[in-house]
Amino acid sequence: MxxxxxxxxxxxxxxxxxxxxxxxxxxSTTIRLQPSGYTSEGNTLDRTQRARTAVTQDEKYVFYLNPAKQRVWVRPGDLLPTFLRRDVHGEKHLWSFWVCAHGQVYRKLFPKSTTMNSEAMVNEIEEMGRRLALIHSLRFKKVLLFDNAAPHREQVTTDKLGQLGYVHMPHPPYSLDISPCDYHYYLSLQDILVGRDTRTQAVLDNHIEQLINTRPKQFCKDGIRKLAERWQQGPCP
Incomplete structure (x- = not known):
């Protein structure tokens, strides 16, 4: 019944x-939890198509020191060897990057001690828009996907998105909408940085360039495709 x-x-x-x-x-509770993108097959396909043409963004802190994790076997009673551990409060770079299915749109390494806020976010959106217009002016709809960090949700940011005609795709916490920046692009950079010293921005930028040049063209497209496949699996909570 x-x-x-x-x-x-x-x-x-x-x-x-x-x-x-x-x-x-x-x-009524079930209906409230059902996102509009899953009310019909047509809407689901429309949302999936938006994912394929979306630009996704995230900002990450990259530590100066990135020691490799090691596993060792010791006999009972023997002392454990000493390993260098990364200080969670240590010095780090702030890196912002914008990616679409066709590759990198824009990236920036911020000066030391920079904190991402709404003003910096607005500047990032404007610069990304200029770069995107030069690269894929006719191919892309103005669709953005980024997480729920405070600078992304503040009124100044949302007003700027509306002014420039961008559609902000929702990204609910703990949903199937796993951001490609978090779980696809950035994880690859972490693999490259293991054991590296990136105290200077020039060294870090070289590693980022190495990541871009060594990945196949399909790499960026796969990150967006996996997001679209997750939307087809079912509604987000």
Missing amino acids: FVKCILNVLQGQFVDSSTSEDSLDSV
Whole structure:
């Protein structure tokens, strides 16, 4: 009865008056949690198409020292060897990068002790827009995907996005919408940086350039494709 009630409500049909109040409450909760992108097959495909043409962004802190993690076997009673551990509060670079399915759009290494705020975010959006217009002016719709960090959600940022005509795709916490920047592009950079000393920005920029040059053209497209595939798996919580 409960499943039938859900189907009737989703199809816009009459709900029998004998249905219990608990069932109706459960149905309304289910509908509220259902994102608009999954209400029909057409909307799902439209959202997937947007993902393929989206520009995704993130900013990351890259530590000066990136020691490799090691595993060792010791006999009972023997002392453990000493390893260099990275200081979680140590010095680091702030790196912002914008990527689309066709490759890198824009990246920037900020000066030391820089903190990302709404003003810096607005400047990033404007610069990214100029770069994107030069590279893919006719191929891309103005669709952006980034996480829920405070500089991305502040009114100044959203006003700038509206002014420039960009559509901000929602990124709910703990959803299937895993950002490609977090789990595809940046993880590859971390693999390159293991055991490297990146105290100077020039050294770090060389490693980033190495990452871009050594990855196949399909690499960036795969990151966006995996995001679209996750949307096809089901609704986000």
